Amino acid sequence: MTDLGEAWARVLAGLPPNQRAWLTNSRPVTLHESTAIVAVPDDFTRGQLETRLRPDLERILTESFGRDIRIAVTVDPSLDPELREQQQAAQQPPQPYAQQQPQHHPQQQPPQQPAVRQPLNTDGAYQPTIQSALTDPANAAPQQFQQPAPQQQSPFGQPIGSVAPLPNGAPTATEGQGEARLNPKYTFETFVIGSSNRFAHAAAVAVAEAPGKAYNPQLIYGDSGLGKTHLLHAIGHYVRSLYTGARVRYVSSEEFTNDFINAIRDDKASQFQRRYRDVDVLLIDDIQFLEGKIQTQEEFFHTFNTLHNANKQIVISSDRAPKRLEALEDRLRNRFEWGLITDIQPPDLETRIAILRKKAATERLTAPPEVLEFIASKVQTNIRELEGALIRVTAFASLNRQPVDLSLAEIVLKDLIPEGSKPEVTASMIMGQTASYFGLSIDDLCGSSRSRVLVTARQIAMYLCRELTDLSLPKIGQQFGGRDHTTVMHAERKIRQLMSERRSVFNQVTELTNRIKHQAKQQ
Numbered sequence: 001m002t003d004l005g006e007a008w009a010r011v012l013a014g015l016p017p018n019q020r021a022w023l024t025n026s027r028p029v030t031l032h033e034s035t036a037i038v039a040v041p042d043d044f045t046r047g048q049l050e051t052r053l054r055p056d057l058e059r060i061l062t063e064s065f066g067r068d069i070r071i072a073v074t075v076d077p078s079l080d081p082e083l084r085e086q087q088q089a090a091q092q093p094p095q096p097y098a099q100q101q102p103q104h105h106p107q108q109q110p111p112q113q114p115a116v117r118q119p120l121n122t123d124g125a126y127q128p129t130i131q132s133a134l135t136d137p138a139n140a141a142p143q144q145f146q147q148p149a150p151q152q153q154s155p156f157g158q159p160i161g162s163v164a165p166l167p168n169g170a171p172t173a174t175e176g177q178g179e180a181r182l183n184p185k186y187t188f189e190t191f192v193i194g195s196s197n198r199f200a201h202a203a204a205v206a207v208a209e210a211p212g213k214a215y216n217p218q219l220i221y222g223d224s225g226l227g228k229t230h231l232l233h234a235i236g237h238y239v240r241s242l243y244t245g246a247r248v249r250y251v252s253s254e255e256f257t258n259d260f261i262n263a264i265r266d267d268k269a270s271q272f273q274r275r276y277r278d279v280d281v282l283l284i285d286d287i288q289f290l291e292g293k294i295q296t297q298e299e300f301f302h303t304f305n306t307l308h309n310a311n312k313q314i315v316i317s318s319d320r321a322p323k324r325l326e327a328l329e330d331r332l333r334n335r336f337e338w339g340l341i342t343d344i345q346p347p348d349l350e351t352r353i354a355i356l357r358k359k360a361a362t363e364r365l366t367a368p369p370e371v372l373e374f375i376a377s378k379v380q381t382n383i384r385e386l387e388g389a390l391i392r393v394t395a396f397a398s399l400n401r402q403p404v405d406l407s408l409a410e411i412v413l414k415d416l417i418p419e420g421s422k423p424e425v426t427a428s429m430i431m432g433q434t435a436s437y438f439g440l441s442i443d444d445l446c447g448s449s450r451s452r453v454l455v456t457a458r459q460i461a462m463y464l465c466r467e468l469t470d471l472s473l474p475k476i477g478q479q480f481g482g483r484d485h486t487t488v489m490h491a492e493r494k495i496r497q498l499m500s501e502r503r504s505v506f507n508q509v510t511e512l513t514n515r516i517k518h519q520a521k522q523q
């Protein structure tokens, strides 16, 4: 009988070189019933496998096994050769402490100034000082994160820089590196600190430096698009850069729920439990989604207790304060109050400008200060919308080969942000308008056909759901025929890119936005 390794060798031999190139750093993981799981190093490669390469991959695998095989692609950043090299370097025998350099995650910049050593408490553990973050006059203006020096002794009891056996005896090294599923862009370096988020940020840094010790759990709450997910991912990155082998898992509450339901259905409860209990840091997003889901709450309660009893860190985000999560069991809400609760407020003008400046720099978008100020003055509440506005202005300028200036920004934003109250846009409005605009049906948008027009239409609709509604990634995926949240992430990125490269896509997105907002106003 053919095994997946053999079949994969046939795949590699059977593809033309330009397609095979995409598989250089890919790896077949396992064959589960009729699904071959393939790991790739990043989301972009995943997109290529899921679109361009899928028909050929599935054809060759189907021929090899003599039955229908579909592929499912998962991202494992440890397959990235650069990252692997860095990890191998990090796993060299530890130097004497005096010669040790703090480890840095590839996404994180080394400290730009000598960091102040934080005080130790009586048992020698690191004592985080959030207060200093709040009272330090240097923190008065929006600023960027300066990575502090990690403490000499990790909370897991091992010097940083060595491959520490973790406290519960779980495997170390790079095993499970792909499990964390962290967005490489959401780090502390890319997070702008202002008065609206200073406390939440300081607590997040403290938790990442002393997981399980500083505040457990940490709960971050605030309205949609204010940076909760970003902070959760940043904690994950920072923990992994400080503690080699630390097992970090990010999960949205929707995924946790779906995973739980599937585990019950497939009789895989113990695998499910291991996935969420054998971790050092569990980052769980949008906990409000568990409201009213009694069985999942029960399971999460036990997950929480197991982790907490073992001094493993739990970080939770919510769109409301725990007291206002009325449909959540009291015992869970009480536990959320054991740790530290921090909120994030909408950013003030100064912080919004700083966020745009940072975004422009990281995405290599050129926009003069007056344009950034103009955009920041127009979009006041949701940072996702703020970023969307910047992308549209710069895309419009690049398509027209015009400089980004105030008059151009005014034209673009006039359509994007109508005067007066903000009408509520729903996913069904977006899907309905997109379908009729492209002459498709809603079923087409939700179906599995991958014709070019359909793929673009589907991706535009997903992009607009992300930009114009408060729906989370998994929820948007659900609306489009139960797709995975990473498909939505890919669609968002793809359309952002296409808008600045193809006039047709820019026009389609603009026209559709107008139609959708017009419809919303009529409701």
Ligand SMILES: Nc1ncnc2c1ncn2[C@@H]1O[C@H](COP(=O)(O)OP(=O)(O)OP(=O)(O)O)[C@@H](O)[C@H]1O
Pocket (backbone or CB within 6 Å): 186, 190, 191, 192, 193, 197, 222, 223, 224, 225, 226, 227, 228, 229, 230, 231, 286, 319, 355, 358, 383, 384, 387, 470, 471, 472
């Ligand atoms: N302080 C900040 N500095 C830089 N970028 C930010 C900041 N706050 C939010 N963002 C960016 O705004 C966007 C939305 O943030 P994020 O997804 O973390 O919000 P959220 O609060 O989790 O929203 P939701 O509840 O809808 O999931 C992201 O691209 C994020 O990087």
